[in-house]
Amino acid sequence: MRIALLARAHAGALVVLFVLTALACLLVSGLPRATQAAFDRALQRALISAPAVRTDLTVAGESRSPREDLHEPAAFAERERRWRALLPATLRPLVAPAGHMSAKTSLTPVTGTGGHTYINLGWLSDADRRVDWVAGRAPGAPSTTRFQGQRIPLFEVGVVEEALDQMNLRLGDTRTLGESDFAAVRIVGVFRAKDPADRYWTHNTDILHVTKLQPPGKLDFEFHTTTLIPDAALAALSGESRNLTYRWVLPLNGQAASALAVPGIGAGVAELERVLTLQATASTPYRLETGLPKVLGDFTAGLATAQTVMYLLLAGLLAVALGVIVLGVRLLTDRLDQTLALARARGGSLRQVAGTGAALTAAAVVPAALAGYALAFLVPGPVLPLAHLGPAFVLVAGVGFGAARVALAHRTPLHERRDDVAAARPSARRITVEALVVVLALTGAYLLRARGLSAQAGLDPFLLLVPIALTLAAALVTVRCYPYPLRLLVRLAARGRGAVPFLGLTRAARARAAGGLPVLILLPALAVSVFAAVISDGITGTQRLASWQQVGAPIKVTSTIEIPAATIDRIRATPGVEQVVTAQTARVQLGYSSERAEAIAVDVAQWRRLLAGAPIGLPELPGGPSALVSPELRDRGTLDIGWQSRIKAKVAGAIDAVPGFYRTGKFVVLPQDVLTRPAVNTLLIKGDVAPGEVARLVPSATVESQEGALAAIQGDPLTGAVRTTLVVVTVALALYALVAVILSLVVGAADRARAVAFLRTLGLSDRQAQRLTMLEVLPMVLVTALVGFGLGLALPAALGPGVDLSAYAGDLPVGGYSPDLLTPGALAAGLALVAVLGAYAHTALDRRRDLGGALRAGDLS
Structure with a gap:
């Protein structure tokens, strides 16, 4: 057949199909990219906002022998190059080139204080760039002094300003350290950090601040401070007589992190720990000090919930988009029905007929899929496999349905069907399968609430399958059951004097083929959009509660x-x-x-x-x-x-x-x-x-505000990604639901017009035709809206502990949903309004048609 001629004849249906397919491909390809980019930003923010001591990779080792002492900065630099060479491939892109090194003693008591005052010695490789000397001078080379008849080393040190008052120290003081192996320190300078807020100082809080400790079971406090010594003092610093620890800090570049690489980063940290243990000597063990696994674990916990919610919404969006595309393909193939039936009657093979349907469908779907896929590349973010598979799946499903529907409709020549005469009876096999789906959905919901999430890390497939199964089960039950109450209304209408209610409700109850597909589209669209609205409202309310609990007042001042x-x-x-x-x-x-x-x-x-x-x-x-x-x-x-x-x-x-x-x-x-x-x-x-x-x-003082705390909670990239996705999916599903109602009206327009034409020959007025059309369409829309509304409200409770949204609500559990019914109610009312307007528009267009053109000669016999 001539595809170009058919395309020109059915250009309107092809344009509708093109728009629907392009939008679906843009959403299923672009949204995963956008959400993954938000995940990356959230991870980068988590790494940057965490204290550097938790995220950086610090190699630490204790010197226990003079043979392992490092007496000059060059020896530290040589070890740092060794540690960098041992970094696994997954960690090398994340480690910044500029690190720092330190040598510190610990638990060095001041002689004669009974273990209540400790002055430790500390060397920093970049101290000259980190501190300003506000009194005295920078320390110089060490010397010796006499104590109890023996020569002991004397270190010139600098102390932080805070130590002068809290530890009763003075510039020029000399203090003896130790209880057996003695040393002395002379305070020659007082320093202040150039930038106390720099994340660098989280590695060296013992140098910047005095530590005040209360030992268990004691009432008195211990005071600890770490002084600064110069490079030259390393020659006199030995681990033989001191608790001496060397550290090499390999700073992490949080901006280079990707959420997709989190498993590899965790594995790299574990591998580095293993390799460092192999570098130990008899007197110097090495270990890795980092809180990076904990930071990544906390992020992964929040990420798992975000992925679950987003993939659940995207799965619902994809299902609804495919359903609407199927309706568009059906609209196209219905308009081809007479042409293909004539070709089949004239000897055309089933392969030719099916190929024509597939080719004409592909004429709209293929360029639309490519266009949507190309537009998705304008969305910033990494390209995931789903970004490729989604458009391909949409394309295959659209073309495949077009070929399959034409093949089934014309499998025998001149095969006439009259679905409007009586409702078709489903087979026992089909009823069994549908009942099995319902039972499995209910069982899955019960098991999900009973067992919670899988203990294994990552996305729990069970959490994705249960909502989809519940939605499918509710749609199947609605398709099967909604004609029965209508038949009761038909019996009541039959007793009345008016024919329009009886005819309209009868057609609504019998239009299984025309009404089933819109139900399968509208119900998940409404359910997922209501679910998204409920979740969004729950998060918003809990975020406000969390902000108040964090601050305790509109403004709090603490000093x-x-x-x-x-x-x-x-x-x-x-x-x-x-x-x-x-x-x-x-x-x-x-x-x-x-x-x-x-x-x-x-x-x-x-x-x-x-x-x-x-x-x-x-x-x-x-x-x-x-x-x-x-x-x-x-x-x-x-x-x-x-x-x-x-x-x-x-x-x-x-x-x-x-x-x-x-x-x-x-x-x-x-x-x-x-x-x-x-x-x-x-x-x-x-x-x-x-x-x-x-x-x-x-x-x-420190000033906090409830509004500031709320802005901080809502400003988290992961939280913003979840809420943005909820809004986008809600709007998209609402539009798809409206399109589904419109398409359902258009798909059944020819059959409805023929029925109205018959009745007009019997005296049906325009007003009665409008009422007839509304009675035929509205029951399906209203029943589906109610079921979808109820299912959307029930999904958060059905999922129960499976979705932990506390990571997006200030660490408070999101529960006890009291949804704002404005959005769902507006959506349901909008669907009903579109159905009513569609009915009026349909009858208005039908008035322009000639009755003779709407009726075939065989229909009058």
């Missing part, structure tokens, strides 16, 4: 020192400030033992008023010396608390968390008036005031 009363008065007088609640936080002693707890003294009644309208709250606290405590302290009865003075507080109740302060461990909430003299170090502020303005008034 390490007391906030002066004059500053508090200025904040109260700031325009926009409505309420200020003062509080004091501290770590307090419980009883007379070493047991400690976190405590906050606050006016709970004022705090409750400040939280009015927020999704969080606090229980009332009775007056007098009473306390709200953590669950671990609920059975104490009365607490003896050592704070400014000894306080005896009766336990008034237990709370799981104190919003903005404590979520785990032991904690106590006390009335502020139980303190002898409240030293306010925390402010809770309500009002329309910028956090920056508050920070200006209290420069020594």
